Amino acid sequence: MARNISYGTTNITYKVEYRDRKTLAIEVHPDSSVRVIAPAGATPEQIQAKVEKRAPWIAKQQRHFDSKERSANQPEWISGENMFYLGRQYRLKVEAGSPNVKMAGKYLRVSVPDKKNTSQIEALVNAWYLQHARIKMEERIEKFQYMLNREGLEVNSLIIRKLNKRWGSCTPRRNIVINSDLIKAPVHCIDYVIIHELCHLKYRHHGPVFWNLLNKYCPDWPKLKEKLEKGEWVN
Ligand SMILES: [Zn+2]
Known part of the structure; x- marks a missing residue:
């Protein structure tokens, strides 16, 4: 208790x-x-x-x-560190070259003119996460269009940015805000956060009717929430 x-x-x-x-x-x-x-x-x-x-x-x-x-x-932005993307683990590989980030096999390869410039590496990787988060979250929201139609709901706009200590929020103007770091978590955990926020389009609180709606579209949510919070992608 x-x-x-x-x-x-x-x-x-x-x-x-x-x-x-x-x-x-x-x-x-x-x-x-x-x-x-x-x-x-x-x-x-x-x-x-x-x-x-x-x-x-x-x-x-x-x-x-x-x-x-x-x-x-907290990452140190050096080769060999673990990076997460969609719940899978990748290793950071820092190389000398013109600024670029790409995923190849088990590696997240970052090239920078100066390999010791960790703040540039950090900025490049975060921009890469943000860009991929935007594409992925849009794709997931589209997947739940049937739910929005059925419940008569509408998203004004989807905003992806780095949030502190929260995965998402829903504003009174029907904007859904999602933490770009959520792209590090598995897709079904991403879906849980998105459905949770979509349910707030209907109910702006956490009362029983809210939980009923969430249970209807995401019955596994307690498990997904736990997985999301315990994952190594959280920092
Ligand atoms: Zn909520």
Whole structure:
């Protein structure tokens, strides 16, 4: 069972496990999840009081894991690094030459005049992702045209750009915004995000009717969401 407390501007969600023990223990895991192991007889109020007391420590641990993970996942833009495209893994190969990016076999080959110019490599690769994301997302949206027709919905425009910490959104003007990094994930995960946002054309909230509609067009969504969030393509 998951519970919540607020600490300053942070929201701490924790799961409680009851054990035959006398003291309460709090664990913060590298994925920032919080687990409370409580004595069998502890009341929710007692547990919450303990969690609140330890909140500064919990928040500090979460920040620590967060920064560590982010730097571990951050590419250095050198040959041999893993790059993702449509859920498949490719290796980055940096070569000297005029600026260009292309996918060949298991490689994402980038040529730049100066192989040490990592910011140029990064910019080239991101532009390549953006370009391919645009083509792919348009193709996927077209695939769900039947859904739009059936539900009487219409997309004003599809916008692909790098978003922070979210995969997509749907604006009040019926624009669908998709994170260009989503192109790194498998196609069925891409479809889940697109259908989710298309459902927001009808319902601008996450109420029961929204979930009904999502279930109708993407019954596998919980599995796909989990896969998307656990994938190595997330950084
Ligand atoms: Zn949503």
